[in-house]
Amino acid sequence: MRSSPQPSAPGAIRAARPVPRRTAPPASIAWPNRLAAALAALGLATAPQALLAQDRQAPATLEDLIPDAAVDNPEAWAEEGVEPEARAAAQQSPAIDPGDPLVDDPAIQVAWPDETPIPEPDPLAPEEEIEFADIDREFFRGAPEMKVITLGPELALGFPAEEGSFPQRDELAKRFEALSTVEELQDDDNDDNIAQLAARARADEELLAQLLRVYGYYDAQIIRTVGGTRPGGDSAERGANVRFDIVPGERYSFGAIDLGEIEQAPDGPALRSAFEIETGDPLSSDAIVQEQFDLDRALGETGYPFAEIDEPQLLVDHARIEGDLTMPVRPNGKYAFGEIVSGSPDFLPSRHLQTIARFDRGDIYQRSLEQDLRRAIVATGLVSSVTITKREVAPPDATRPGEIALDVEMTRAKLRTIAGAVGYGSEEGFRVEASWEHRNFFPPEGAIRVRGIVGTQEQLAGVTFRRNNFGGRDRILNVDAYASTIDSPAFDARTLAFVASYERSSTLLFQKPISWSVGFEAVATGERPPANDDTPQQPRQTYFVGAIPLYLQLDTTNDLLDPTEGFRVSGRFSPEVSRSRGVESFYLRSQFDASYYRQVSDKVVVAGRARFGTIAGTAIANIAPSRRLYAGGGGSVRGYGYREIGPHDELGDPTGGRSLAEVALEARIKTGFFDGALSVVPFVDAGTVSTSTLPDFETFRVGAGLGVRYHTGFGPIRVDVGVPINPGPDDSPVAVYVSLGQAF
Missing domain, CATH: 3.10.20.310 (membrane protein fhac)
Structure with missing residues (x-):
């Protein structure tokens, strides 16, 4: 933006040109009419060219002293004006030694003035061309009517106390503080720092003037004070500080507004309304930038891909106290x-x-x-x-x-990826997962993934085919085949499975408010209770299971891995058929989850979770142990072992159940450690599992503990330590969980 040259601000002090002093000569001193003759008589006459500066058209008073004849032949003119005796005396005068300025010159005879008083000179009349500013003396003294905003030990701003005279003072103070070079100096009173302070204060004064013009104050006055009393301190507290007192003056307004060809576009009126600056509005450079952005967005969103907007030009007219805005717009077709x-x-x-x-x-x-x-x-x-x-x-x-x-x-990009993950739970033991993936093995976007798991309780090998954006945006087809072994306190299983699903789910780039999936499962699993030193190994019981799992989730949270606001509600429904030892069973597995997140302060987020699950339609004996409901562990009730909550057999091993209920509450509190990346999380969890289709709360367990979260660019790393509040006879006194992401 350009601005016309600015006149002197109102009240500014203009420099006045020097005025000659007029004094009357002493009455007893006689001045000769022929100055050159006197100089020649004294031996002080110079070369003729020294007098060539005499103007031939000089005023009459000066012509009487040095006529034109003296210019043409100064020596002859000098001889005419000097008596022979004086010329002879001048020739006999001793030479004056330049090194002895106190030697008396006998040729100089000046009579001492008598006692007659020297008359007072007449006062000079003021010249109309000289303007004097009206200076507010109280303002320069930092009078009480100034409101001082202290920005630090080195810097303060003074504004008129009446808030209406400059309503943007708080906003301007924040912007000025962020850009000020004075703030970069430490509070040090040595001489070098004071010199730097003065230099930076001059730069900050220009910065402050620019910021005032941003808000439309083109006639503002700034008074800089360096090295005064510290703001807020007493008169004895002296130090190197800078204070700027500001008189904003009148705020300019927008004058004529020229947006080029915008009115010629098919959507001209709508596009013009997107530029919300009108003639008479307070002038603001920020408003120009914002409205230029809004107009550009409106053009781009209403069918003008080739639209052009030139840089805005602002012509400030100080006489009108207005700025005329020109910003040529060329829509270039819809x-x-x-x-x-x-x-x-x-x-x-x-x-x-x-x-x-x-x-x-x-x-x-x-x-x-x-x-x-x-x-x-x-x-x-x-x-x-x-x-x-x-x-x-x-x-x-x-x-x-x-x-x-x-x-x-x-x-x-590189299409092949090798990935891995490591987890640990004191009850589940270690778990290491690795995978190899080619993301475009079957173009377009047909990925193949080979994965494996090695852990204390689980081993798995599988291959997955996935096609992204299959049949629509963000829709995924998954086909997975795997073989696994699970040796847990609840059961020992050897499983072959084929699972297919078609889903629409959230990703890190596109978190969706609604996610869903529909699938098919075919599972063959041989399972038996776990073996121990007191009982012999029991034979496996084989189950053939077919299922159609369905999933639906509503998500209003603000983050996929670390939410601070919103809620999630989801439901899983899986109609299943199971056949084992000639018995065929039909049942429905259902699970409902809800979680809520609320940020109660800048550093504290409260999160809560509830879960309810049930299996209806058949007796528990007809359901494979791996498909029953369990509770306990890092993603369930912390403080207890994995799947350890619920009914147990006569040997103390969990058997699972047909109903489940869980609740959890935790506070995620940020700390100042590691630049705020570390949080502490106190938590309380509770849950129960029953053999009936509704929870009976006979084995209701409560756990509590403390966790830490280290926040990284890809999500928080979680470490939780929990203890059981009402443990069973075989529960450990403490449990530790390590994983990526929040517990829920």
Whole structure:
């Protein structure tokens, strides 16, 4: 933005030109009319060219002293004006030694003035061209009418006490404090620091003037004081500090506003309304920047992909106390989306990119949808960068918008990934998981993943096929086959499984308010109670299970891994059929989860969770132990072993149940350690498992403890230590859990 040259601010002091002093000469001193003759008589006459500065058109009073004849022939003129005796005396005068300025010159004879008083000179009349400012003396003394805002030991700002005279003072003070160079100095009274303070104060004064102009105060006065009494201290407390007293003056307003061709666009009135600055509004550079952004967004969201907005120009008129704004806008036509053209059709073809896009061909162009397409392509994990170029296919006319194509160029990313995870629970033991993945083994977005688990209680090997964006945006097809062994306190199982699902779920880039999945499971598992030293190994019982699991979740939280606000509600329903030893059973497994998060202060988040599960339709003996309900562990009731809560057999091993109820409450408290990355989490958990379809609370267990969270860029690392409040006979006195992410 440009500004016209600014006149002197009201009340500013202008420099006055020197005025000659007029004094009357002493009455007893006679001045000769012929100055050159006197100089020649004294031996002080100079070369002729020394007098060439005499103006031939000089005033008459000066002409009487040095006429034109003296200029033409100064020596002859000097001889005419000096008596022979004086000329002879001058020739006989002794030379004056320049090194002895006190030697008397006998040629100089000046009579001492008599006692006649020297008359008083007449006072000079003031010149109309000189202006004197009206200075508020009390203002310069920091009078009580100034409100002082102290920004630190080195810096303070003074504003008029009447808040209405400058309502932006608090906002300006914060911005000035953030940019001030004075604040960078330490509170040190040595001479070097004082010198630096003075230099930085001058720079800060210019900064403050610029900030005042941002708010439209172009005639503001700033009085800088360096090295005065500290703000808030007594008169004896002296130190190096800077104070700026501000008189903002009158705030300028917007004058004429010129937005170029915006009114000529098909949506001209709507676009003009997006620029919410009108003539007469208070002038503000921040408002110009904000409204330029809003207008640019409106153009991009209503079908103008090629719109141009020039840099705003502000012409400040100090006489009118206004600023005229010129910001040429060229909409350049309205367009609709056309086709999407992939630059790598064998990698991610155009048809697949159209599936990812949230718009159809013929929809009015929206910049946000173009940017969404770019993010979605990056979210596939197959590319490292994406460039989308808009290309005109058909120009707009008076009846319909034009058409543009989106040309997509992609830089391929590394497609193979090796990943791993390590976890530990004092009751579950260690668990190590590793995987290898190729994310585009079957283009487009057909990934294959091989994984394995080695742990104290579980071992698994499996292969998974996954196709992202299958049949629609953010829809995933999963097909998984695995073999596993589980040796837990509840059961010993050898399992083969085939699981397929089609889902729409949240990701780290796109957290969705509604997620769902539908699937199919075919499981063959041989299971038996765990063996111990007191009982012989029992034979396995084989179960063949078929299930159609369904899942639905509503999520209003603000973060997928570490929420601080909102709630989640989800339900799982799995109609199942099981066959074992010639007995066929039908039942419904259901589970409901709800969690709530509330930030009660800047450092404290309170989180709560509830869970209810039930299996209805058959006796517990007809349900494979691995498909029953259990409680206890790091993701359930902390302080107890994994799956240890609930009914037990005569040997003390958990048998699981047909109903489940859990509640949990914790406070996530941030600390100042590790730059605020460390939090402490006190928690209380409780739960019960029953053999009936509704909980009976006969084995209701409560655990409590303290955890820590170390927040990283990919989620918090969790360490929880819990103790059972009402433990059973075989429960350990303490349990430790380590994992990634919050407990819920």
